[in-house]
Amino acid sequence: MTLPRIALIGAGRTAAHLGQALIGVRRPAVALGARSAERAGPLAQALGLAVLSPAAAAQAADWVFLCVRDADIAPLCASIPWRADQLVLHCSGATELDALAAAQAAGAQVAGFHPLQLMANPLPTAAEAAQAFMGIRIGIEAGPDARLELEALVLALGAQPLHLQAGQRARYHAAANAAASALLAPLDLASRQAAQALGCTPDQAWAALAPLAEGTLRAARARGLAGALSGPMARAEVAVLSAHLQALAGPDEGLYRALMQALLPLATQRVGAAQAQGLVAVLKA
Numbered sequence: 001m002t003l004p005r006i007a008l009i010g011a012g013r014t015a016a017h018l019g020q021a022l023i024g025v026r027r028p029a030v031a032l033g034a035r036s037a038e039r040a041g042p043l044a045q046a047l048g049l050a051v052l053s054p055a056a057a058a059q060a061a062d063w064v065f066l067c068v069r070d071a072d073i074a075p076l077c078a079s080i081p082w083r084a085d086q087l088v089l090h091c092s093g094a095t096e097l098d099a100l101a102a103a104q105a106a107g108a109q110v111a112g113f114h115p116l117q118l119m120a121n122p123l124p125t126a127a128e129a130a131q132a133f134m135g136i137r138i139g140i141e142a143g144p145d146a147r148l149e150l151e152a153l154v155l156a157l158g159a160q161p162l163h164l165q166a167g168q169r170a171r172y173h174a175a176a177n178a179a180a181s182a183l184l185a186p187l188d189l190a191s192r193q194a195a196q197a198l199g200c201t202p203d204q205a206w207a208a209l210a211p212l213a214e215g216t217l218r219a220a221r222a223r224g225l226a227g228a229l230s231g232p233m234a235r236a237e238v239a240v241l242s243a244h245l246q247a248l249a250g251p252d253e254g255l256y257r258a259l260m261q262a263l264l265p266l267a268t269q270r271v272g273a274a275q276a277q278g279l280v281a282v283l284k285a
């Protein structure tokens, strides 16, 4: 079976990880499209490709991944002359496939390919990119023919397909954002408060707190979310929680209270409804 030729358009973090990972599974991209040869140069060099215009890169391929930010997907797609034998994909979680309407109007198939992974490094090594895809879920939205081929690619990358529903992307992506960047808000609060309590910088405080955060995530994967709960919310220690709230002031007190209130369903699973009532009472504003 002849494998489709793949082009990547956009030379940012997602293109860098996908490009390196595709080399790792012996399906290297044949073209890299960008609007700035200078900015795309380091990635092109790492992938062993020349920088082409988006239209020229698309022309060279059967599958074209638009690895650009959400607002850029529709205008980029509309700027390219598509062929009916192509599959055009975007990598967004939030954007519906109608952003690819211009490709569909030209008879091309369209699909979504959203790695549920944080790809923060603009120039990962091959090993880092392979690791980024290993064991993750990749959200796929595609017609029946493309879906089978995309699932094969997902499995080749060491990932698992997750089928996305049209019309549900904003909710799905809000969930992804809650599981990713939203975690940083309590960690920022924790670092600032620990810095004040310990007389150190927030960075030093974060270095001390990071293993605790990592241990919590490991426990949540091994034992489930309620199983990973610790501290006063897991033991219904009303006096300890009350002392926390008194020690904090201003916006941090409000954020801490809201975070603990958001934990009440998990705490109730751990301590039961009767004991959780004490926590509910102390957390009332």
Ligand SMILES: NC(=O)c1ccc[n+]([C@@H]2O[C@H](COP(=O)([O-])OP(=O)(O)OC[C@H]3O[C@@H](n4cnc5c(N)ncnc54)[C@H](OP(=O)(O)O)[C@@H]3O)[C@@H](O)[C@H]2O)c1
Binding pocket: 009, 010, 011, 012, 013, 014, 015, 033, 034, 035, 036, 039, 054, 067, 068, 069, 070, 072, 076, 091, 092, 093, 094, 114, 115, 116, 117, 118, 119, 120
């Ligand atoms: N990074 C992640 O963790 C992650 C994870 C899953 C999914 N995604 C999704 O992947 C997509 C890309 O995100 P990203 O993080 O890779 O973004 P990024 O690092 O900001 O890269 C975006 C790239 O798009 C290029 N671009 C924008 N408009 C273009 C155009 N008209 N023609 C050619 N290139 C163009 C930019 O080039 P310039 O240098 O010229 O601006 C830049 O190289 C988004 O939909 C995002 O939701 C990202």
